[in-house]
Structures are given as structure tokens and as C-alpha cells.
Amino acid sequence: MKNNIVYAGNVGVDFYIDLKKIFPGGSALNFVINYKSPSNDDNVSVVSVLGNDQNSDFTKKCLIKNQIFINHLYIFSGKTAVQYIKNNINGEKIFTYYDNGVLDKFQLTNKDKKFISSQDAVVTTVYKQIINLFDQVIKIKTKGIKIVDFRDLSDFNKDFSFIQKYQHDFDICYLSLNIKEKSLINKIKKFSKQKNKLIIVTLGKNGSIAFFGNEVFIQKSLPGKVIDTTGCGDAYLAGFVSEYLKSKDIAKSMFVGTKLASKIASHYGAVNYI
Template identity: 25%
Template sequence: MHHQQTEHSGLATIGDNTVDQYYGTEQTSFVGGNAVNVAVKLRTLGADVAYAGAVGPDADGERIRRTLEEEGVDTSLLVELPGITSVSKIRVEDDGERVIFFEDFATSADYQPSEADLDALGRRRLVHIGMNPFADRIRRELRARGVLVSQDCAVSSGYADLDVAFCSAGDDRPEAERLAREAIAGGARLAVVTCGPAGSIAHDGERWWEAAAQPIEVVDTTGAGDSYIAGFVHRFAQGADVQTCMIEGSRVAALTCQHWGGFDQVPQIVREGAGA
């Protein structure tokens, strides 16, 4: 196939963006979303990275585009669709616990990459898929173009055509092992399961790996899993071994837990009465 002869360079993410609005003991908002968080973290690690997704023709959409551009992420594949930009509303309890009480993926969930978009993504070395209802097709199309593909399987379903399936199991080790086996049985080449403070495990159908989480004082866990993914795939795309990728994932996740939001940014104040 002619796709296989493409020179691959750089990384990309495709999928969800959102504005995370915090209420309760905090009244602030941050740009986020799995695919956006991973893209920005990859850029901070020094990668050439593009983001593909959709926003609405509104102030939140402009904010997401501007933030990505300020962070150095290529936004040539960020499109505007009719509707509104995705918003997630998070209540912060007195003890600091975060509870998502409203989530609307809106235009994010309507995004389907065109053939031209897929060709552009197909020139990347690795593409990570966040939340996207069309993930099955995207994986198949990218694999046909010779691209390494990873996916957050907590937000997008399906394991076929995946080089790395990322899952999440809290600190439930038996559940983590079950998810890893399920991903491999479903067609993934490698399954990586994050277990919060219990670290992470990985499985390729034969071997098992594990890595500890770094001990830190947690400020906010929002985006920690996305940061783990960014650290892992950054090294994975460079050809590093699985253990090295896991250790780097843990390191990047720990850094994210030490600030509010999925990546370090200046928050905006949420207007009173906007949702809580």
C-alpha cells in the first residue's frame, strides 16, 4: 500500500476537548479533555505534536484554540462545527474531593476526521485517541497508514488495531489484570492499566510489567492519567522498552498532580450562578 511508504514524524492526538469548570470550594475553570491534555503534555516533553478535534463557534472554543496555540500545539486539524464547545462541571467538596456532576461532549463527540485529516495524521509517528465515538474507524484507517496507535480505553471503546491500550482500574489489582487481559484478547498489542496510587501494570499477552506511583502531595488529580499516557507514548514512540515508558508515565503524572487542571495554566474565574 502506498500509505506504508510515508515518512512518519512527530506525534498527534485526536478526540475530546472541554472546559473544566470547578464549583464549590473552588470557582475556576481550566482547558482540558483527554486528547488536549495529552497533546499539551507531549509538547512540554519536547514533542512536535498536533491536535485533531472540534469546537463550537463560541468563546470556549476560541479559548481552547488559543490555549493550544500558546502551548505550541499544531491546531491545523482543529475544526469548528455547529453547536457548543464541550463543558465539564466539577464540584469540589470541602475535603478537596472532586465530583463530576455534569458533562456534555457536545461538538467534541461530533468530530469525524476527513480523508485529508487522516492523511495528515498518517504522517505522524504515533497518534493517541481520546474520547471519540468513531474510534474503531480511526484506528483502522491509521493502522493502514503505518501509524502507531494508542487509545484511552476508559473513554473510547474497542481494542482492535491498537499498539497500546490504556485502561484504568483505581487501586484494584485483580480488576487491572482483568482489563489488561481483556485488551489483549480484543486485539491490542500492549495493555497498560493505571491504578492510581498503586502505580501501573502492563501486559503483552506473555509478559507482565509493573511500576510504582511516585509519592507526592496531591493538589488535584485531574489529568493525571492523561499525563501518564503522554509520558508513556512519548518514550514509546522513541522505541524505549515498556518499563522505561511506565516509569516516565509515572513521573509526568506525579508532576500534574501538583497543580490544578490537566496541565499547568492560568485558570479563569467561573461566574457565579453559571452551573452549580
């Protein structure tokens, strides 16, 4: 049976400063396209907004080409969101500046909210430039599961209470942290045990760890050449969710996510769009 899944979040472009090249980007775009990449026949949609510029046309075509439903993708007068990126010698992405463009003005319509509430899985993310949209999405009562990518919490002073504030509004919590952040990881483990929440934490080259109640799951990273880590977290989450919706097997879902993230790291750009 096909699942209906939507990502309500940021769609835009990534500009690689050193390469002087633009790639399609944004967490929502990265997720939905990577979700479809394992020949997944689920119905996948985005809820987002683009500007009326050249970057908009480029990004929209990318979504259509990858069979993503764009009935809730809007075009506003102004600039499409742009993430400016550099890479260090190890391929690790460095986000230098983010211009959220028209995303700043985006308000969900009642039609958008009804659509989001009807989906089998709803995915969203939060960082300071998208807090307006996140606040709208997180309040929506959904038919299916809600997954929130809290990223590395750096925009919120690494304060775990920011996640706790929304504990009744999500089913799966996803984070990207450093293995040295042991205090924060221990808080996450304790929270999962107390609230019986599924929490996945990616740890870069150190793999990933997941907590679900009393259970702990560990997945090592896979060997491979790292060119660019942009979008690896989105790819991991896409792989994880696509498998989890089918099997509810956490360990298997972590492996699928890791495999997809490793593939994305092997080239520039966050998706296989060519």
C-alpha cells in the same frame, strides 16, 4: 529524529464547580500539551472541534502557546465541550456532567483521515459521548502505531469484549482501573499474552502495571501532594508515549509517565498552561 504524533479526540474546557473556575481540558488537549512539556521537539497535532464561544478562544490560545499544530482543529457554530468537575477531600476528581457541545456533530474529512494515517503515532480515546469520533478514527489504517485510551470501561459496563472487538485496530491499549478489579485485570493479562499486545493499566495511588506478551512491568506511584487528579491519566499516557517512541523501554516509559502524572496532580487543572 522528530516523530509526528496526533491525538484525534476531545478538546474543550473543564469547569470546576466549587472553584467556579475554567481550565483548558479534554483528553486530546491534556495529552498533547503534557507530551510537549518535557521539552519534546516532536511535531504534535490535534484533530478536534471547538464551538464559536469564549471557551473556544481560551482553549485555542492554550494550544498555540504550547506549540501544538492546529491545522485540523475546527470551529463549528455552537458550544465548546465542557466537563463539570468536583473534587473530594483527597483531591480525586468527580465528573458530574459532560456537555459534548459541537463534538457530537464532528465528522472527519478525507484530508483529516489522510493526515491521521501519515503519523508516526495516533492516539485516541473512547467513551459514550465521543463514540462517533472514535468509530471514525479506529477504522483508519495508519503508518505508525495506534494507541487507544479505553479509560475505565465504565461506559461499556466494564465489558472486556469491547476492547477485544478492536484488537486488530490498535497497537497499545491503555486503561485506568481500580486495583480491586482483579478479574478484569486478569483478563487483560491473559489477552496480552495471547495476542502479544502492550497494555498499560494505571491504578491510581497503587501505581501502574503493564503487560506485553509474557512480560509484566510494575511501577509504584511517587510520593507527593495530591490536589486534583483531573488529567493525571492523560499526563501519564503522554509521558509514557513520549519515552516509548524514543527508547521502546516499557519500564522507563512507565516511570516517565508516573512522574508527569504526579506533577499534574499537585495543582488544579490537567495541564501546566500558565
